[in-house]
Amino acid sequence: MNRMLAFILIVVVTFGAVAVTSPGLVRDINLGLDLKGGFEILYEAEPLEPGGEVTKDSLNETARSLESRINSTGVTEPEVVTEGDNRIRVKIAGVANEAELRETLKRPAELTFRSMRGCAPEAGFCKVELVGSDFVENGANVEQDSLGGSKITMKLKSASKFAEITREIARLPLGQNQLAIYLDEEQLSAPSVSGEINSSSAEITGGYTREEAKKIADIINLGALPLKLTERYTQSVGATLGQLSLQQTVFAGILGSAIVLLFMLVFYRLPGLVASISLIAYIWLLLVGVWLMEVTLTLPGIAAVILGIGMAVDANIITYERIKEELRSGKSILSSLKAGSRNSFRTIMDANVTTIIAGSVLYMIGTGAVKGFAVVLIMSIIISIITNVGYSRLLLYLLIRSNIIKNKALFGVKESEIRAL
Numbered sequence: 001m002n003r004m005l006a007f008i009l010i011v012v013v014t015f016g017a018v019a020v021t022s023p024g025l026v027r028d029i030n031l032g033l034d035l036k037g038g039f040e041i042l043y044e045a046e047p048l049e050p051g052g053e054v055t056k057d058s059l060n061e062t063a064r065s066l067e068s069r070i071n072s073t074g075v076t077e078p079e080v081v082t083e084g085d086n087r088i089r090v091k092i093a094g095v096a097n098e099a100e101l102r103e104t105l106k107r108p109a110e111l112t113f114r115s116m117r118g119c120a121p122e123a124g125f126c127k128v129e130l131v132g133s134d135f136v137e138n139g140a141n142v143e144q145d146s147l148g149g150s151k152i153t154m155k156l157k158s159a160s161k162f163a164e165i166t167r168e169i170a171r172l173p174l175g176q177n178q179l180a181i182y183l184d185e186e187q188l189s190a191p192s193v194s195g196e197i198n199s200s201s202a203e204i205t206g207g208y209t210r211e212e213a214k215k216i217a218d219i220i221n222l223g224a225l226p227l228k229l230t231e232r233y234t235q236s237v238g239a240t241l242g243q244l245s246l247q248q249t250v251f252a253g254i255l256g257s258a259i260v261l262l263f264m265l266v267f268y269r270l271p272g273l274v275a276s277i278s279l280i281a282y283i284w285l286l287l288v289g290v291w292l293m294e295v296t297l298t299l300p301g302i303a304a305v306i307l308g309i310g311m312a313v314d315a316n317i318i319t320y321e322r323i324k325e326e327l328r329s330g331k332s333i334l335s336s337l338k339a340g341s342r343n344s345f346r347t348i349m350d351a352n353v354t355t356i357i358a359g360s361v362l363y364m365i366g367t368g369a370v371k372g373f374a375v376v377l378i379m380s381i382i383i384s385i386i387t388n389v390g391y392s393r394l395l396l397y398l399l400i401r402s403n404i405i406k407n408k409a410l411f412g413v414k415e416s417e418i419r420a421l
Contacts, residue, residue, distance in 0.1 A: 004402040007395060011277060018284045025287045031093060032079075032298030032372070035246040038093035041102065042233035045086045054086045054227060061218055062227045063088050065183070079296065088229070093296070102231075110184050111219060115169050116176045125180040125190070129165045132220075134158065136200075140220035142213045145205055150213035152204040154220055159200040167196035183219050249302050256306060257283070260313050268320050270410040271396060275316040278392035282312050285383045290376065300373040308380025311355065315388040319344040320411075327413045334400050336411075341393055348389060352381050 045054050045062060059082050066088065067080040079091040111132035114125035139155030156162045169177050170193050180190040181204075191204045204216070261279065264272035286305060290297060323340030331339065356378055363374035399405050408418065 003398045004404060007398040007402065010395065010398075014277065014281050018280060022284060022287070025284075025291050029287065029290055030294060030296040031246065032091070032296050032301070035249075035298060035302075036093040038091070039102075039234065039236040040089070040091045041231055042083075043088045043090065043229040044232045045088060045227040045229055047227060056082075056085075057221065058227060059086065059088065061221065062229070064218075066090060087232070110182075112182045114180045114182055115165070115178065116172060117168055125178070125182070125187070129169075129179065130156075130162075134161070135220055140217040142210060142217050147207070149205075150208045150210045151206075152208070152213050152217045152220070154202055154204070154217075156200050156202065159198060162200070162202065163196055163198040166193050169193040170195045181216065181220075188216055188219060249299060253302065253306050253309075257309055260309065264313065264316065267412060268316075269412045270399070270405065271316070271320045271323065271412075274392050274395045274399070275313070275320070275388070277395065278316065278387045279309065279312055281391060282380075282383055282387040283309065285387060286376075286380055289379045289383060293375070293379070295375060296372065297376075298372050300370070301376045304373045304376035304380060308377065308384060311352070311381065312384040312388045314351070315348045315384060316392060318347055319389075319393070324411060324413050327408050327411055328417050330418055333405065333408065333411070337393075337396060337400055345389070349385075352385060356381055 045059055047054060063080050063082050067078055079089075081089050083089055112128045113130035113134075115127050115129050116123075116125055117127045117129075119126035134157055136155040136157060141153050142150050143153055145151040166179070169179055171177075177193050178190045179193050181188045189204065189206065191206055208216070257279070261276045264275045264279075266272070268275065283305075286308065289295075290301075295301065319341060322344040323336050326336035326339045327333065359374045359378040359381070363371050363378070366374060409415070
């Protein structure tokens with residue numbers, strides 16, 4: 001009786017957790033542009049100045065700059081990836097003003113060094129002293145300073161120009177003798193200038209961590225290698241079309257899941273009921289996993305979820321068929337459960353491990369939606385092992401050990417099929 005109460009308690013807690021948290025989970029999951037609406041752009045990068053070069057570092061920095069710009073507009077979860085030697089693919093969901101954002105993204109990131117020379121007190125750093133092209137390409141680096149922190153070293157094209165600028169800034173009153181670093185209109189740092197620097201090399205110190213110093217050095221290098229972005233491919237998905245895709249996909253998933261649950265109940269009776277409970281727990285845990293990992297769910301991702309449901313059902317079918325074989329041989333229900341579970345475990349794990357390997361390969365060599373499919377697929381397999389191997393067997397074990405379940409017909413086995421030992 002205690003085991004039956006434990007079974008009921010576990011089921012009630014499971015369904016309670018599903019009922020309470022599912023609405024919030026569904027609402028908070030990030031949706032891709034094919035489900036939410038948005039657009040995708042493929043850019044081709046080229047140097048602004050004749051004779052320039054598009055390097056891997058400059059391409060990566062440009063991609064990071066694009067992502068930062070998109071996030072600053074209030075659009076969340078952009079997908080920005082580099083492709084080949086000179087291309088950047090951008091996917092953005094949930095865009096209110098597509099034309100304005102596209103125009104913003106096409107402009108090269110503007111790196112400027114600004115001072116307060118000749119500025120009104122309320123104007124702040126209003127005078128542009130240096131721009132990105134004043135620096136030597138890839139001339140900014142991070143080094144350790146004497147206090148154990150990090151400093152930025154950089155090389156300029158004109159020592160005389162830098163000497164004049166630093167001489168004039170050093171003459172300003174304390175608190176105004178700063179040379180601020182800006183990326184577009186975002187101030188990154190404002191180091192003080194203590195005296196004239198008559199050199200093509202300079203240092204920026206200020207107790208930076210290595211990560212902070214590297215970010216500034218990367219931006220200076222990016223500013224010295226401004227890239228022009230040209231749109232080569234654009235795809236727009238309206239919010240209405242994305243919503244329609246989501247509704248149709250969700251409906252297909254619910255219908256398919258309902259048919260699967262009905263199949264399990266008809267063919268496997270009591271174990272089919274346990275499998276249905278396990279599948280509901282599996283779907284809920286998968287939603288929790290997608291939410292915790294902040295995965296952006298796309299149509300391929302939902303396809304991976306539905307595929308995972310099919311694989312989860314397979315795990316239950318393999319187990320229950322083994323149990324039915326043991327029951328037909330004349331063993332008791334408990335003995336059949338133990339033997340069937342033991343004999344099916346290796347088959348289930350072999351199938352799951354090979355799928356995880358395939359998913360890992362897809363993740364490593366794939367891009368964009370393929371990677372998203374692989375992530376959701378691997379997650380679904382891991383959760384399937386937890387719910388449809390561990391959880392479902394626990395529930396079935398509690399039912400059988402409660403000594404209430406004694407009729408083998410509840411497992412889909414007829415008396416005429418049972419052989420004498």
